[in-house]
Amino acid sequence: MPTISGSYVVPTTDTSPAERSLADLAIGASATICEVDAGDRVKRRLLEMGLIPGETVRVSHIAPLGDPIVVEVQGYRLGLRRGQASAIHVTDHAATTAGGEAAAITSDQAATPLRRIGLIGNPNAGKTTVFNALTGLRQRVGNYPGVTVERRIGHCQIATETCDIIDLPGTYSLSPSSPDERIAADILRGHAAHEAPLDCAIVMLDASNLARNLLLFTQAADLRLPLVVGLTMTDLAHRRGEVIDTTALAALLGVPVVPMVAHKGHGIDALRDAIPHARIPVTRPWAPRGELATAIDTLAAKLNSAMPSQAHSKLDAERLLTGADSLIDHAKDGDERTVTLVEHARRELHPAIDPITDDVASRYRWIHSARRAATTITAPGHASLSDRIDRILVHRVLGLGFFAAIMYGIFFMVYYVAGPFMDLAESAITALGAALFGGMAEGALKSLLLDGVIGGVGGVLVFVPQIAMLFLLISLLEQSGYLARAAFLLDRSLAAVGLHGRSFIPMLSAHACAIPGIMAARGIGSRGDRLATMFVAPFMSCGARLPVYTLLIGVFLAPHGAGIEALALFGCYTLGIVMAVVTAIVLRKTALNEPPAAFLLELPAYRPPHLGQIARTVARNSWMFVRKAGTVILAFSIILWAALYYPRASEQQINAIITAEGMSTEQYAALTADDADPASITTANSERLATITSTISSTQVNGSVAGRAGKLIEPAIAPLGYDWQIGIGLIGAFAAREVFVSTMGVVYSVGEEADENDEQLHDRMRSDTRADGSPLWTIPTVLSVLVFFVIAMQCVSTLAVMRAETGWKWTIAQWAVMNSLAYLMALAVFQIGSALL
């Protein structure tokens, strides 16, 4: 049956009745692949992942909901959906494979100095570890495919030259299927805008998964770029009973090969020494032969005669015919002549030869012969530790139980174990504020420092222990290799709401901060899945919402018992997830109504976490949080302080308040002077002084710039149960959510540092009333504010990243949708709540 691929039809052969699809196999069943029957892009990627005709494949796990499945192929484990597996036809009979002969091509070794060196490899092959070791930088390292989502540059001394080392996103192939893979392929091929071509490339090969890694080597070798190979994870391969003879491998590949155990620093110096000896491989043993080679020559000639202005090499023609260069891209660019010529050439070869399968299969044939020649198997056939762990963690029933337990553990650690550390941080900040500014003379500067700086920044810094705990746990999961399993377990559920298994990582990261969440979505291949994930990631309750939740729940719901408090916090997180799910479903049925994408995810071997790297990740992220508090939040706090402090209440207004309490202005001045005798303040005076101070504060806030702004928006927010004071908090929160807590502190004029645990702030908030004397902070009001904060898009930094990733259209849509939903939901909660309670 023909399959539709983009704008053209790919003819495929019928399968014989004896064949069945990979999706039909039970757990533990093995079979031999006969054919991959899918559209060009998916077909090529499935083949490149090692699912080639003749290869033996075994189903090792099935996800709890029956989809996706994990198969073992080429010595590694790959998660894929049943839909894709059903495109792979298998039989129970093993096929034979033929070895390839070397096709020699002329060598033209580079003579130019090596100034720009690319670092490429499969996802999770250890590139970033090597990059850090070579450049002395400290980039994030994970055990999850897709940690590097954009290229990064560092410098390294190679011989006498200082070179740029460019760490490229991990890619399985140079026929990209996601934006991060495209970055890698474009830079490597010298097609990237604003990027000078590379002088040489280091290809990182994972020794524990050599076959699939070598496929990328064959494609890199085709680029005629000097290469050097870093063979990582040799320790892991050794434990699996495989010993690789690097000298033999270097001879087969035609480039220097350096064995490495990158995380222990072994082999880094040798790699640095080998870089100047990088070579362009002389032979191209995987080159097409026979009828396919003739067809490529004919196509190159036709392309050159049809478009004489563009020089088409044989390699260009080969890439087009074998689908390495996507025809869909050419069709999109309006290059109809190329599309027509290539489709014609494919039709002429059909059905005897399928260029896509032939290309990848011929590469794998050479790879297997090279691997056999260079590898000695010392202990075959025993189940690895990862296999044994996966029997439990990816089990159809137990797997979900473990997943739930791990998520609960994260929640528990972040909220309860980090608590005492937060109390410690709070005491330290309070003591620091008192020690630094307590003795200053009364005036604008003291107010700025205590209310603006300590009140604003201190309230946010209290959260450093919690943020550090969150990053610690996410790093541990990521480095261990568990996150890939979580994506596998959840793919079916996420696919049901229009997302993708890979959406799990962005969504989990977004619980710390939406920005790394949105960035991590780059690894998702399909546009629809990627945009939907980016769109809904900010619904996840991020670290900045925590102070608001803690303040409101702590002040108003804690008196109802710890159970209600925990339930409210859990409810906030759940509501965020529910809103994300509903929005994703609606998006995929309307603006992003595209067919579901492929799910191909490697399940890497479990690795013990590298504590040094985790410590660095936690320290860096905590420092970033502190820096944000020290820059943007500090600046916002001071601006809000000024908006609440100016214009000052006039002397006449203050005098009127003092005399209204039956005190003369002279008496007031004497009692509030710095050198006032405490013995002269009677109980009656003390009460009157407190009333005067409070009335002056509220008159001040009423007349301030922020007070007037709050009143201006009051008609709009009154239906939600908010008064102008909450309005001021909302305005501030649209810069950064944490600012709400510090604004409440300043609005309620506590005159001291305010954080979410400040008892004075709590009392003032609890006793605040509306103009008619009824309490302001009723349960419906509190719930309404919580719901608003869960749903609203209030973070300028997130919007800026969203715009950079997707453009204005999606950013504006996201802002409008999230805030409209927040308003409507908060309105419903307040109105329904008020009617019921």
Added chain:
Amino acid sequence: MSDWQDIVALSITALCLIIVVWRIRPRHGKGCNGCSHCEH
């Protein structure tokens, strides 16, 4: 308003306004606005 403390406080506020506008401005052609939220 003539108090020197007010003048200093308002100058600091003006400086903060400049910092905020500078930090959150969109930067064209980059994958990140350098807001320091994450390491990218």
